[in-house]
Amino acid sequence: MSTHQENTVPQKERKIIVDPGVDMGMAKLTPEKIEKTIKAVLDTEAGARFKTYLETCVHCGLCSDSCHYFLSHDRDPTFSPAAKLKQTIWEIAKNGGKVDADFLRRAVEIAHSECNLCRRCSMYCPFGIDMAYMVMFVRRIVHKLGLTPANMQDTAHSHSATYNQMWVKEDEWIDALHWQEDEAREEFPGLRIPIEKEGADIFYSVIGPEPKFRAQLIYQAAAILHTSGVSWTMPATPGWDNSDMCMFTGDHEMMGRLKRAHFDTAMRLKVKRIVMGECGHAFRSVYDMGNRWLGYKMPPIPVTHAVEFYHELFEQGKIKVKSKFKKPVTFQDPCNISRGLGLHEKAREVVRATCETFIEMVPNREHNYCCAAGGGVINCGPPYKFKRVEGNRVKADQLKTVMEKGARVVIAPCHNCHGGIEDILHSYGIDMEIKFLGDIIYEVMEKPGQE
Amino acid sequence: MYYSLYYLVSGPLVWVAFALFFGGIIYRLVSMARLARKKDIVVYEYMSPYYALRSILHWIVPFGSVNMRKRPVMTIVTFSFHLCLLALPIFLFAHVMLVKESWNVSWLTLPDGAADLMTLIVIGACAFFLIRRLVVPEAKFLTSPSDYLILAIVAAPFITGFWTYHQLIGFKAATILHILSGEIMLAAIPFTRLSHMIFFPFTRGYMGSEFGAIRHAQDW
Numbered sequence: 001m002s003t004h005q006e007n008t009v010p011q012k013e014r015k016i017i018v019d020p021g022v023d024m025g026m027a028k029l030t031p032e033k034i035e036k037t038i039k040a041v042l043d044t045e046a047g048a049r050f051k052t053y054l055e056t057c058v059h060c061g062l063c064s065d066s067c068h069y070f071l072s073h074d075r076d077p078t079f080s081p082a083a084k085l086k087q088t089i090w091e092i093a094k095n096g097g098k099v100d101a102d103f104l105r106r107a108v109e110i111a112h113s114e115c116n117l118c119r120r121c122s123m124y125c126p127f128g129i130d131m132a133y134m135v136m137f138v139r140r141i142v143h144k145l146g147l148t149p150a151n152m153q154d155t156a157h158s159h160s161a162t163y164n165q166m167w168v169k170e171d172e173w174i175d176a177l178h179w180q181e182d183e184a185r186e187e188f189p190g191l192r193i194p195i196e197k198e199g200a201d202i203f204y205s206v207i208g209p210e211p212k213f214r215a216q217l218i219y220q221a222a223a224i225l226h227t228s229g230v231s232w233t234m235p236a237t238p239g240w241d242n243s244d245m246c247m248f249t250g251d252h253e254m255m256g257r258l259k260r261a262h263f264d265t266a267m268r269l270k271v272k273r274i275v276m277g278e279c280g281h282a283f284r285s286v287y288d289m290g291n292r293w294l295g296y297k298m299p300p301i302p303v304t305h306a307v308e309f310y311h312e313l314f315e316q317g318k319i320k321v322k323s324k325f326k327k328p329v330t331f332q333d334p335c336n337i338s339r340g341l342g343l344h345e346k347a348r349e350v351v352r353a354t355c356e357t358f359i360e361m362v363p364n365r366e367h368n369y370c371c372a373a374g375g376g377v378i379n380c381g382p383p384y385k386f387k388r389v390e391g392n393r394v395k396a397d398q399l400k401t402v403m404e405k406g407a408r409v410v411i412a413p414c415h416n417c418h419g420g421i422e423d424i425l426h427s428y429g430i431d432m433e434i435k436f437l438g439d440i441i442y443e444v445m446e447k448p449g450q451e
Numbered sequence: 452m453y454y455s456l457y458y459l460v461s462g463p464l465v466w467v468a469f470a471l472f473f474g475g476i477i478y479r480l481v482s483m484a485r486l487a488r489k490k491d492i493v494v495y496e497y498m499s500p501y502y503a504l505r506s507i508l509h510w511i512v513p514f515g516s517v518n519m520r521k522r523p524v525m526t527i528v529t530f531s532f533h534l535c536l537l538a539l540p541i542f543l544f545a546h547v548m549l550v551k552e553s554w555n556v557s558w559l560t561l562p563d564g565a566a567d568l569m570t571l572i573v574i575g576a577c578a579f580f581l582i583r584r585l586v587v588p589e590a591k592f593l594t595s596p597s598d599y600l601i602l603a604i605v606a607a608p609f610i611t612g613f614w615t616y617h618q619l620i621g622f623k624a625a626t627i628l629h630i631l632s633g634e635i636m637l638a639a640i641p642f643t644r645l646s647h648m649i650f651f652p653f654t655r656g657y658m659g660s661e662f663g664a665i666r667h668a669q670d671w
Contacts, residue, residue, distance in 0.1 A: 047490025048483050049657075056650045059598050061589035062518060062525070070589070077592035086593060123670050124518040126510055127651055128658025288665065297496055342667025366668050367517060 016105050017113070017383050021150030026101055029145060034104070037144050038097030041137075046093075050137065053129045054093060057082060063131065066124035068369045069114055072393035079391075081121035081131045084110050088138045108147050111138040113384040114391070116375035117248070118335040123366065132375075136250065139376075143250035151381030155245040158208070160254055163261050164241035165208030174236055176211035180218040184226075188447065191226045193218070196269070197233035203271040204232050205262065207243035207279045207415055214415070220442040221277060224310075227448055228318035232275075239265030242276050244285035248376030252293050259290030266301045273302040275309045278413035278436050280336030280374060288340070307337060307413050310437060311346040314353050320446040321354055327433075328357035329440075330399075330407040332421060333368035334414035335375075350437060351411060354444050361402040369395050371412070373420025388420070389427045395420075396428035403432055413437045453623065460630040468634035475641025476649055483650075499660040506659020507652055509671040516671035532576035535569035536605070540633070545616065570613045577606035597644070604639050607632035 042050075064070050064080035073079050078087065088107040092099060099107075117132040125131070142148055148156070158167045168176075174195065181193040194200060204225065210217050225232050234240060239261040246254040266274050276282055283305050291299045304312075313319040331351055338344040344365040351358050361368070372392035377384065399410065399421070410425075410432055412418055421434050487494045509515040519526040540546060544560040551557040561569070580602055584594045611629035615622050639645055662670035 045490070048487035049491045049494065051486065052483060052650050052654055055644060056647045056654055058644055058647050059590070059593040059595070061587065061593050062522070064589040065518065065521060075588065077588040080589045080592070083589070083592050122658050122662075123516070126518075126655075127647065128506065128510075128655045128670060130658060130661075292493060339662070339668050340666050344668075366670075 016109055017387065019108075019149045019380075019383055021153050022105060022108050022147050024150075025146035025148075026104070029101070029147075031098070031100070034099065034145065035097040038092060038099070038141055041141050041144055042093065042097070045140065046137070049130065049133065050093075053131075053134055054090065056127050057085075057129055058127075060126070063121040063125045063129075066120045068120075068372060068394050069391040072391050079114065081115070081125075084115055085131060085134050089134050092138070092141065104142075104145070104147060107138055108142050108149065111135050111142060112149050112152065112380055113377055113387055116335070116370045116372055116377050118370035118375065119339050120335075120367070120370065123339070139248065140250035140252070148249045149380040149384070151383075152245060152249055152376055152379045155208075155379055156249045156251050156254065159244070159246050159258055163238035163258060165243045165245055166212045166241075168208060168211055168241075170236075170238065173211055173238075173240060176215055177218065177234060180215055180222060184219045184222050188223055188226055189449070191222060193222050194233045196236050197231075199270050200231045200233035201272045202230055202232040202275045203266045203269055203273070204234055204275050204277070205240060205242040205282075206277045207282055208241045209243075209415060210277065217277065217436065217438060220436075220438045223442055223447070224313070224319065224438065224445070227445060228313050230313075230318070233269055233271065235265045235269060237265060242274075242282040242286060243279065244282060244290060245376060245379055247281070247285050247289050248379070252289075255285065255290050256293040259285060260294055262286070262290075263294075263300050271301070273304055274299075275304045276306060278306045278415070278438060280334040280340065280414040280416060281376075284336045284340055305337065305341060305343060307343045307347045307350065307437060310350050310441060314350060319441065321444050322446045323444060325355040325409075325440050325444050327408040328359055328406045329355045329409045329411050329435075330359050330361050330402045331364070332361070332371065332410050332412035332414075332417050333365055334412060334417045335370050337413060338368060339366050347413060347437065350441075354440050355411075357406070359402055359405050359407045361398045361407075369398060371395060371414075371417040371420030371424070373423070374414070374416040378416055378419045385423065389423050392420070392424060393428075396424050396430065399424065399430050399432060400428070403430055408432060410434045411437055411440060453627075456627050460627055460634065464631070464634050468637040471638040471642075472640060475638070479641045479646060480649060483653075494657055497660050497665060498657055499664040502660045502663030503652075503656030504659075505663055506670055507655050509669075510655055528576050528579050531572050532580075535572045535576075536609075539566060539569055539573070539609070539612075567613070567616075570609050573609045574606060574613065577602055577609070601639070601643055601645055604632070604636050604643075605645070608636055 059082065061080060061082060063082050064075070067079060067081050069079040070076065077083055088110050091103065115135045117135060119132050121131045122128050155165050158165055162168060177193050177195060181191065184191045204221060206218060242262055244255055244258055246258060276286070283303070286299055286303050329351065331348065333344050337347070363369070369392070372388050372395065377388055410421055412421055412434055413436060418434055424430070425432055425434065513526055513530045514520050538561070542559065542561045543566055544563060547557050547560045584590050584598060608629060611625045611632055614625040615629045640648060658670050662668050
């Protein structure tokens with residue numbers, strides 16, 4: 001049960017959320033261990049960027065207006081990006097690791113539930129300081145100290161044990177594919193989900209939750225791929241999951257292993273490229289963090305995000321629209337796809353090709369607000385949900401405004417955005433639906449054998 | 452007594468200050484570059500001159516970024532402040548005279564009226580920054596004593612310079628203080644947060660490279 005927190009109570013007086021993972025980890029720590037661990041991380045991993053970001057910040061506070069937490073908490077200064085750093089990494093660096101248990105609990109909570117690593121602040125800071133990088137440093141230290149919030153650590157454990165985020169066993173994965181293929185063949189006679197097809201053009205990859213909770217997305221993806229006539233496959237082995245919670249817990253070693261498994265699977269199947277489903281952080285893992293940990297400047301095999309892939313299919317005429325989506329829509333720019341990938345324009349072209357009425361929310365594109373679920377925050381689970389929803393009133397305001405202009409559906413090509421925005425829609429009483437871009441395409445596309 | 456102080460600040464201390472300034476800058480840049488090569492090789496791999504410059508240009512032109520447009524007063528104050536701060540020491544007639552007397556080189560100078568106005572702009576901006584730190588909550592939370600100290604270090608040469616030039620009461624003491632505070636500021640630049648002056652192109656350039664070259668997005 002999460003503790004209720006006032007919007008404007010200063011950080012020091014706010015009650016810390018009770019988390020069993022943090023408690024258990026704290027019980028094993030001594031001041032000597034804490035200092036030794038932190039010093040080790042700083043010595044081996046803090047370099048020029050860390051030092052420069054620490055020293056170049058002139059404490060101007062201009063980053064404040066960028067952050068949804070700051071704005072949603074009525075401009076509480078303790079939620080501004082630089083303030084979050086002041087209360088965590090600045091203190092850690094200054095004290096050389098001599099920090100106490102209370103400080104660490106606050107640092108864990110700030111780093112894991114008050115920042116989504118969305119990088120909007122780096123667009124507002126005159127120096128372009130990478131505050132997300134600094135917060136990830138805190139998470140790295142927290143991981144090494146064994147203090148990661150329990151629910152999020154569980155997903156990291158799942159990655160370690162099964163190479164996917166959701167404890168999906170090897171036979172369950174294949175079963176899920178066969179099941180969706182069976183269902184889809186009723187609508188698309190002749191449809192196959194080709195498993196382990198060597199030499200296919202595309203390895204279509206999904207995130208862990210899909211076979212477990214959103215199996216219909218596999219159906220839809222199969223339908224779109226089948227209709228477009230592309231050559232594709234999916235693996236039968238672990239390495240099918242492109243998601244990466246370890247990236248967010250600071251478990252870089254496991255992040256590396258996950259991405260290596262993913263790339264190796266693609267190379268074993270001798271595909272030309274990986275096309276990944278509508279996920280934000282998975283792309284960041286493949287394109288930005290996981291590949292770099294492994295020493296690849298760019299991914300060793302081309303990776304295309306679903307939004308870009310859909311755009312291609314439309315451009316090449318492989319998908320045709322039967323009749324456009326009638327309900328007025330708006331578009332949520334997921335952080336990792338707009339700021340992280342620059343796909344906001346292509347996404348809009350696909351939306352305009354498939355929907356009759358498109359109403360922009362403001363701000364949009366790179367400047368759109370994060371949903372507050374990403375960056376691992378929603379993965380910290382129920383104890384943090386209230387805080388997460390409370391910390392994104394600005395998104396609720398955005399959605400209300402666009403709803404008043406007539407929008408009925410939010411299109412969000414990201415699984416985390418779905419979780420985040422669903423919670424916001426329910427908590428703030430906003431009557432809109434949320435859909436994936438694939439949902440829309442599946443609904444409006446010309447299906448083979450239909451007129 | 453007075454003249455020995457004067458000869459001290461206008462003689463040996465000038466050399467010390469400039470040595471610390473130029474030497475300090477080179478030292479900071481080289482040591483940061485070395486540290487990056489050892490531990491942040493990504494900076495070398497991903498830094499892209501085109502995208503770095505693209506980002507830098509958007510942030511050194513007034514109102515070039517969304518946040519600058521959201522805060523017009525702050526933008527106008529900080530840009531005028533920095534412009535005058537950099538232009539005054541270099542193009543002030545009195546300073547150029549000193550250089551000409553020492554080494555027989557000179558360059559273009561500012562008219563005295565303009566210089567006066569620019570000095571007042573710097574002092575006014577420093578007052579603005581001071582009040583902002585005391586009053587604006589998001590700035591106040593981030594402020595520590597060192598922030599007030601560097602503000603004082605920057606304001607002092609301009610206050611004492613104005614005082615000296617206009618030969619207000621006590622201007623002889625002000626002269627010594629002006630030269631000394633200028634030297635302190637020069638020496639402080641590489642070794643305090645004033646070093647943002649030299650690191651700005653690199654932090655901005657790197658973020659611009661990441662956003663532009665890798666992520667195909669705009670960071671302004």
